[in-house]
Amino acid sequence: MKQQALVSSALAAALSLGLVAQAEAQDKAAKEKCYGVAKAGQNDCASANGSHSCAGQAKADKDPNEWKFVPKGSCEKEGGSTKPPAKK
Numbered sequence: 001m002k003q004q005a006l007v008s009s010a011l012a013a014a015l016s017l018g019l020v021a022q023a024e025a026q027d028k029a030a031k032e033k034c035y036g037v038a039k040a041g042q043n044d045c046a047s048a049n050g051s052h053s054c055a056g057q058a059k060a061d062k063d064p065n066e067w068k069f070v071p072k073g074s075c076e077k078e079g080g081s082t083k084p085p086a087k088k
Contacts, residue, residue: 034075035084038068048084 035048043058043066051065058066064085075082 030072031069032072032075032082033067034070034078034080034082035067036062036064037070037075037078037080038063038066042068044068049087 033044038044038058039061040058041056043055045055045067046053047058047063048065048067062079064081067080067084070078070080
């Protein structure tokens with residue numbers, strides 16, 4: 001009985017991990033990178049110009065090199081761009 005319960009628990013855990021991964025993939029597919037809308041310290045990852053490589057390191061609000069994930073189709077409405085600024 002204990003072994004059957006253990007196997008059932010392991011199977012349930014594996015299935016729930018798969019559902020979580022699927023939900024995360026769907027959530028990411030429903031979002032897009034939006035440059036120029038992140039507030040200072042609230043960017044989602046590395047800057048477009050290479051000044052840093054981590055989330056949360058934006059130094060100014062609405063820096064065109066900083067990006068944040070936003071719902072698809074809302075970037076331009078928020079005053080941002082889905083394309084990074086041209087490199088100089």
